[in-house]
Amino acid sequence: MAALTDLTLAEARAGLAAGDFSARELTQAHLAAIEAARALNAFITETPERALEMADAADARRARGEGGALNGLPIAIKDLFCTRGVLTTAGSHILDGFVPPYESTVTENLWSAGAVMLGKANLDEFAMGSSNTTSHYGPAINPWRRAGDDRPLVSGGSSGGSAAAVAGRIALAATGTDTGGSIRQPAAFCGIVGLKPTYGRCSRWGIVAFASSLDQAGPLTRTVRDAAIMLGAMAGHDPRDSTSVPQPVPDYEAALDRDVKGLRVGIPAEYRVDEMPEAIDRLWQKGAAWFRERGAEIVEIDLPHTRHALPTYYIVAPAEASSNLARYDGVRYGLCVEGETLSEMYEKTRAEGFGDEVKRRLFIGTYVLSAGYYDAYYLKAQKLRTLIANDFRAAFEKVDVVLTPTAPSPAFAVGEKADDSIAMYLNDVFTVPASLAGLPAISVPAGLSDDRLPLGLHVIGKPFDEETVLRAGRVIEDAAGFDTRPEGNGA
Amino acid sequence: MSIDKATVAHIARLARIALPEDAREAVAGELNNILAWVEQLAEVDTDGVEPMTSVVEVALPLRADEVTDGARVEEILANAPRREDGYFVVPKVVE
Numbered sequence: 261m262a263a264l265t266d267l268t269l270a271e272a273r274a275g276l277a278a279g280d281f282s283a284r285e286l287t288q289a290h291l292a293a294i295e296a297a298r299a300l301n302a303f304i305t306e307t308p309e310r311a312l313e314m315a316d317a318a319d320a321r322r323a324r325g326e327g328g329a330l331n332g333l334p335i336a337i338k339d340l341f342c343t344r345g346v347l348t349t350a351g352s353h354i355l356d357g358f359v360p361p362y363e364s365t366v367t368e369n370l371w372s373a374g375a376v377m378l379g380k381a382n383l384d385e386f387a388m389g390s391s392n393t394t395s396h397y398g399p400a401i402n403p404w405r406r407a408g409d410d411r412p413l414v415s416g417g418s419s420g421g422s423a424a425a426v427a428g429r430i431a432l433a434a435t436g437t438d439t440g441g442s443i444r445q446p447a448a449f450c451g452i453v454g455l456k457p458t459y460g461r462c463s464r465w466g467i468v469a470f471a472s473s474l475d476q477a478g479p480l481t482r483t484v485r486d487a488a489i490m491l492g493a494m495a496g497h498d499p500r501d502s503t504s505v506p507q508p509v510p511d512y513e514a515a516l517d518r519d520v521k522g523l524r525v526g527i528p529a530e531y532r533v534d535e536m537p538e539a540i541d542r543l544w545q546k547g548a549a550w551f552r553e554r555g556a557e558i559v560e561i562d563l564p565h566t567r568h569a570l571p572t573y574y575i576v577a578p579a580e581a582s583s584n585l586a587r588y589d590g591v592r593y594g595l596c597v598e599g600e601t602l603s604e605m606y607e608k609t610r611a612e613g614f615g616d617e618v619k620r621r622l623f624i625g626t627y628v629l630s631a632g633y634y635d636a637y638y639l640k641a642q643k644l645r646t647l648i649a650n651d652f653r654a655a656f657e658k659v660d661v662v663l664t665p666t667a668p669s670p671a672f673a674v675g676e677k678a679d680d681s682i683a684m685y686l687n688d689v690f691t692v693p694a695s696l697a698g699l700p701a702i703s704v705p706a707g708l709s710d711d712r713l714p715l716g717l718h719v720i721g722k723p724f725d726e727e728t729v730l731r732a733g734r735v736i737e738d739a740a741g742f743d744t745r746p747e748g749n750g751a
Numbered sequence: 752m753s754i755d756k757a758t759v760a761h762i763a764r765l766a767r768i769a770l771p772e773d774a775r776e777a778v779a780g781e782l783n784n785i786l787a788w789v790e791q792l793a794e795v796d797t798d799g800v801e802p803m804t805s806v807v808e809v810a811l812p813l814r815a816d817e818v819t820d821g822a823r824v825e826e827i828l829a830n831a832p833r834r835e836d837g838y839f840v841v842p843k844v845v846e
Contacts, residue, residue, distance in 0.1 A: 361826035460807040473806060502812055503805075571789040582766065589767075591839050596832035602842050603767070611769035619768055623778065624785055626766040627754070640792055642802030647795070649803065681781065682788055698806030723807070 264289035265429040269486035276332050283332025287315035287376050290334045293430040302425040304339045304397045305347050306379040314376040330493050331374030336431035338422050339380035341367045342466040350468040351385040351395040354613025355594045364466025365498045366477045373493040378431050382421025385615045387442055387470045390687035392420025394617040402671050403428040403746035407712040413671040416446030422480045423450040433481045433490050439474045440573050441691030444703035447480050448666035448716030451705045454480045455487045458724045459698035460505035463498030471580035474695050484733040488512035515727035516734050521555035526659035530566035540665045543707045547663055547717045550739035559659050563651040568644050569693040575628050575641035582625030649697040656722050661732045664690050666703040666716035694720045702733040706740040754782050
């Protein structure tokens with residue numbers, strides 16, 4: 261039998277059900293793997309004692325013939341989800357020592373389904389970044405290396421620790437959050453599956469807020485089926501989040517078995533960007549061919565406002581962040597740097613507590629919302645957002661899903677692109693439009709770059725049609741037969 | 752539109768982030784770089800376009816106006832850097 265840490269979530273579920281191993285054994289195997297892979301820096305906080313308690317409780321439930329959909333399955337939680345009694349940092353110095361007195365809805369749902377928490381995964385500070393290098397706790401490292409080059413690579417971001425943990429076989433699955441690509445881009449960089457659901461599908465209650473009109477929780481897994489299993493447990497209406505949608509959660513796993521005959525797959529001309537490596541363009545065409553071979557119809561479409569999506573995002577997201585992060589004042593929780601006056605205390609606490617990228621975005625956000633500039637920047641961006649959403653609405657009259665690459669490059673080395681904000685922002689050029697339009701989208705590993713790093717293909721769907729997105733993702737997974745894996749665990 | 756050092760000082764003040772005099776030049780450069788890039792949106796004609804206010808088309812839900820939570824003083828104060836007699840403590844604001 262394969263090592264317990266090599267199993268998919270679905271295989272581990274079957275193994276537990278058949279009594280091949282216990283939740284305790286499965287959890288212990290993962291805890292040992294975590295210890296051996298500390299070089300990945302995938303976790304900010306490991307919770308081995310809680311994990312074993314939860315595993316024992318899961319075994320006891322199983323013995324009584326009880327237990328939910330994830331009973332006994334060990335997973336990692338992005339350290340942006342508040343977890344009762346467990347340090348929650350958002351990757352920031354300013355949340356030093358913050359132990360939430362409550363549990364986020366998504367994690368509560370996962371624990372109700374019987375999942376086991378291995379720890380809190382590393383991330384870019386307040387989820388602001390595309391390489392996990394803005395974390396106060398240092399970068400999470402990609403388990404992959406370029407062929408013939410031993411330099412450590414970024415795991416992507418912001419859910420970089422989650423992606424590194426799942427790719428490095430130290431967690432069966434992980435939660436992430438995606439504001440402009442923060443689930444899908446690290447999934448592509450680490451050669452795993454990442455799913456951003458429709459805005460409103462998962463509750464945001466108890467998730468540390470970055471940009472509230474964009475933030476959405478979703479799973480990172482090694483297979484599309486595992487993403488379906490995780491999403492089924494995470495999703496659902498929550499009266500405590502007024503943007504969470506009161507719609508029933510479908511059986512996502514059942515959707516995987518339907519074929520794609522007659523499915524209309526859109527290829528947007530605007531996603532052909534300069535400087536994109538040829539390997540990515542080739543893979544994209546290959547992806548289209550895979551769908552055609554399986555009876556789907558390929559349709560050329562136009563999404564004319566695509567190139568404006570990234571600048572639009574870099575107005576909307578910092579603006580919302582500047583408002584959301586106003587709560588970190590040194591009074592109620594986290595870091596406090598003393599000052600003579602209240603104002604001085606705020607200013608010193610925030611100067612010391614926030615890292616450079618977070619400050620940069622707070623400055624931009626403050627500026628674009630300030631008197632005299634609101635109309636020129638923020639209002640303009642909100643109008644652009646309407647145009648971008650309308651592009652998709654028009655496209656979805658002709659097609660059922662849109663197929664694009666996930667990112668314009670494979671993973672890069674730690675330190676590369678560090679001096680150029682805009683080069684870093686361009687990582688999200690293909691993922692941001694779906695975020696602005698609130699649409700569900702999945703990244704599935706589909707091939708390798710010239711230097712043998714994983715590349716992802718990206719499927720965007722209609723609002724609340726995660727089922728078709730998963731079904732299309734399954735086609736890519738099946739056709740690509742992507743079974744290459746990182747050689748080591750970064751250790 | 753270009754941001755100068757005085758504007759940076761104003762923004763930092765509004766954001767309540769202390770920014771020493773000798774760091775303002777560099778921040779102005781970074782912000783100008785980003786703003787020059789987002790400036791391209793000006794070329795898009797958005798006359799008559801409604802600004803997006805909500806990405807999902809749902810009516811805002813309402814619930815009865817009743818107390819559903821409370822009496823959690825200890826939990827709320829548990830993370831406070833400074834507390835006294837059931838209150839958060841801050842530097843003196845009123846003389």
